[in-house]
Amino acid sequence: MTHPTTRRTLLRGSAATAALATAGLAARPAAAHADAPRKPGAGGPRIGILLYDGYSLLDPTGPAEVLSRLPGASVTMVAERRGPVRTDTGDVAVVADRSLAEAGRLDVLLxxxxxxxxxxxxxxxxxxxxxxRATDRHTRFTTSVCTGSLVLAAAGLLDGRRATTYWASAEYLEKTYDVTxxxxxxxxxxxxxxxAGVSAGLDMALHLAARLTDDDTARAIQLAVEYDPRPPFDSGDWRRASAELKARALKLLEDSQV
Incomplete structure (x- = not known):
């Protein structure tokens, strides 16, 4: 038995569609190649995020969430080879859609x-x-999250520059490289x-979004992803943490990594 379409059912459908659209979940036509990396829009930045074995999960995925909302932007995960690349805990893998050889020129490298x-x-x-080093020659911005700055320094890109990194790696960065x-x-x-470490990548990505577009766009993205951090504990600043807390934090990281 078929059910007649009434104004009420149409309104219910419209309301549901509007609610889904608000959450970014409205149904869309299936793409011809759903598994293919999204191509950049006209004039949109090409953003490549490097993956390598043992990276920290939020380092690439947090900034990717922010930067993928830039108008016309293309965000692609890149690794030595296509396929899944596992995090430092070994529990999660993110898929690299392109190999290093396939990445092409990038406007932004992370x-x-x-x-x-x-x-x-x-x-x-x-x-x-x-x-x-080769990719950096053509980028508008070359960026890092957490100890990714050590990799940039090892590539010789931070010589004579100011930089930040994970708090426990700061002394190593300064003593090993010509970096302040x-x-x-x-x-x-x-x-x-x-x-700085892990979650700071979100702050950096919003700053980068503003540099690539404008402050209003970055503010809108911040609201779109509802980034308004109010952590339950005031323990995220290593400069105010006790020696005992810092030791425990590093032990938790060490024990969780493979």
Whole structure:
């Protein structure tokens, strides 16, 4: 038995569609190639986020959430080879849609951080460092999250610059490379924008969004993703943390990594 379409059912459908649209969930026609990376719009920035074994999950995915909302932007995960790349805990993998050879020219490069095993391997991976240097020659901005700044420094891109990194790696960054550590959420030095640990990548990405477009667009994206952090504990600043708390935080990271 068929049910007649009434004004009430149409209104219910319209209301449901409006509610879904508000949440970004309205139904859309199926794309011809749903599994293909989204192509940039006219004049939109091409943004490549590097993945390598052992990266920290929020480092690439947090900024990707922000930057993928830029009008016309194309955000692509890139790795040495296409396919899933696992995080430092080994529990989660993110798919790289393009290999280094397929990435092409990028307007923005983002290098995430990792646990000790992952970041040391990346810093010693000459194929990766060579690609980062070659890609940087054409970028408008080259960026990093957390210990990703160590990878940029290993590639020789931060010489003589100010930068930030994960708090526990700050001394290593300054002693090993010609870099001045600045204890801020993010630091812009020329075309290089580095951020502090993990969650600071969201702050950096919003700043980058403003640099790529304008402040109003970045503000709108911040509201769109409802980024208004009010953590239940006032313990996120290493400068005010006790030695005991810092030791426990580092132990939790160490124990969770593979």
């Amino acid at each position: 290098v995430p951080g990792a646990g000790n095993r992952g970041v040391i391997a990346a810093m010693e991976n000459q194929t990766l460092l060579k690609w980062i 550590y600045v204890p801020e959420r993010f630091v812009e030095s020329g075309k290089f924008i580095t951020s």
